[in-house]
Amino acid sequence: MSGNYDFNCNLAQTLNIVEDKWTLLVLHRIFNGKNTYKGLQDALAPIPTNILSKRIKTLEENGLIKAQLYSEHPPRYEYILTEKGMDFRHVFNAIIIWSNKYLDGCNKNVKHEKCEANVEIKYYCKSCNELVEDITIK
Structure with missing residues (x-):
């Protein structure tokens, strides 16, 4: 490389x-x-x-x-x-979700197995047991 x-x-x-x-x-x-x-x-x-x-x-x-x-x-x-x-599956899933939103010619989606709806990425705090929107990188 x-x-x-x-x-x-x-x-x-x-x-x-x-x-x-x-x-x-x-x-x-x-x-x-x-x-x-x-x-x-x-x-x-x-x-x-x-x-x-x-x-x-x-x-x-x-x-x-x-x-x-x-x-x-x-x-x-x-x-x-x-x-x-x-653990890289999370990276792959994020790339698939992003590419479907912004790139043409992408034909895969990340689906919920139970209902077949597309899923999206959310962040979860292990300490508070809550979904969070306000994240920061430190």
Whole structure:
């Protein structure tokens, strides 16, 4: 990847992991069940194989996925999301909701399973047990 942001900022440190156009797509495909190298390669065509390998390695090194052996002869691995990787679903959902609001050609929605209505993002205070509108970043 092109380089690291070397300052103490949540967004900058996250971008050090997911800064290029492929990393989030690889993680999202694993989240959606394309969890073998071949499955990822097919789902993300035309991703170059060296780029796919590097992105998988980056995600593993940063603890978002782990490789799990599923065939010994020949050795084959599937990629499993860790808890840290699973928490990225909130990022994906926020991107999907935002893109549906502002971009043309987006065809996915985040739906409530029970009634199939679109959902929106709200913030919840764990201390007060309340939904909040007045948030600040400190």
